[in-house]
Amino acid sequence: MTNPTFSILITTKNRLSDLAFTLAKIQYLLDKKDVVCLICDDGSTDGTASFLQANYPEIQLIQNSKSKGLIYSRNRLLSMVTTEFAVSIDDDLHFVTVNPLEIISCFFSQNPEVAVLGFRIFWSKTEPVITATKEQSMPMQSYAGGAHAFRMEAWRDIPDYPAWFIFYGEENFASYQLFKKRWKIYYLPEVLVNHRVDLKLRKNNDDYVLRSRRALRAGWYLFFLFYPLKKIPRKMAYSLWMQFKLKVFKGDFKAFQAILLALLDLVWNISLILKNSNRLSPKDYNAYIELPETKIYWQPEK
Known part of the structure; x- marks a missing residue:
């Protein structure tokens, strides 16, 4: 039996319809022998756990009896990962790119200094009609918490996300810690995702x-x-x-x-x-702010 290489991590709370849509869209990834999926249900009251147990018994489900927050939940999931890489996606986000894991694995293999890969994110209720891009992979300051891949060796080299933030900011917290450890974060536009949100x-x-x-x-x-x-x-x-x-x-x-x-x-x-x-020295601070800003929003080129 093939040892899994990727863990797909999803945190969710009371968004069963979004989660069900996402799982249907990534079913072909869940079917891969080298992929495991872990979901943290953060105190949902909409039947999320029952739905997953009935329809996705292969998914490793953990539950917070009471809501503990997104960041706490992400820490729980990451603590359970035994694979080389972990892909974190939001419950209302799915891959548009076909075979994204192969692209991610290849980039990590060719760039051993890279800790995190951030994806190209299209924010809309529907997928983009035009998916091509001229953007190239590049280093950047941070990444989006619900659309990235982590090299687990690097994750274990830094402190856990700050659960007391509750929501927002954990990615930048990790980015500073990674920078101090000389790990790199890269933008990977070859992997396109659709975040189904109307901003x-x-x-x-x-x-x-x-x-x-x-x-x-x-x-x-x-x-x-x-x-x-x-x-x-x-x-x-x-x-x-x-x-x-x-x-x-x-x-x-x-x-x-x-x-x-x-x-x-x-x-x-x-x-x-x-x-x-864990303050940056003035020299490190200047080097950090000179990195390109995090790419969070993508629109098709006209």
């Missing part, structure tokens, strides 16, 4: 304030965890100014609420920040 409608969702709060505080946590001390005041001031300029001053008072709550979170978690800080 324009997301702003009107009921969780807009919560998402904004968590995104802001994660960014600020990272400043205090990794940036040289002299850089932090200016970075914080600029971040706050841009939030007010682009959102609050234009009448987005939900954004103002998110800012206040995120600042309170920052103060509340200062002890955790001090305990886990």
Whole structure:
């Protein structure tokens, strides 16, 4: 029997229809002998566990009896991986590229210094009509948490994701840790995925304030965890100014609420920040910010 090479990791919570669609789209990958799939059900109440047990008995299912958050769940999954590589995808995301694992494996084999590969992500409820791209693989600062492949040797070389972030920011946390260990992160445009999200409608969702709060505080946590001390005041001031300029001053008072709550979170978690800080030297900081920014959004070339 072939020893598995890839683990496909999915965290989910109360999104059974999205998860079912994703699993149907990647069934051909789940059928491969060198692939195992692990799913963490983070306290769902919509029958997710029963659906998986009935329809996908081959999937390794773990459950949080109460919701523990996305990052906690990702740590649980990664702690269970025994394969050489782990592919993490969101429950509302699927591969458009055929045979993506072969492409990923080849790139990792040819580039032993690479820890993480980030995929080309098309954000839309439907797949792109045009899938070709002229983009080339390249190093970048970080990666998308729900659309990447990890070399497990590198994962075990750094601390686990910070579960106290709850949601957002874990990828950048890992990227700083990897950078300090001299691992590299690369963009792999040959692998295209479809993230089935309408970004324009997301702003009107009921969780807009919560998402904004968590995104802001994660960014600020990272400043205090990794940036040289002299850089932090200016970075914080600029971040706050841009939030007010682009959102609050234009009448987005939900954004103002998110800012206040995120600042309170920052103060509340200062002890955790001090305990886990791992600052870049000024030289390393300059080298890190010179890397190309993370590629998260892709649109077909006209």
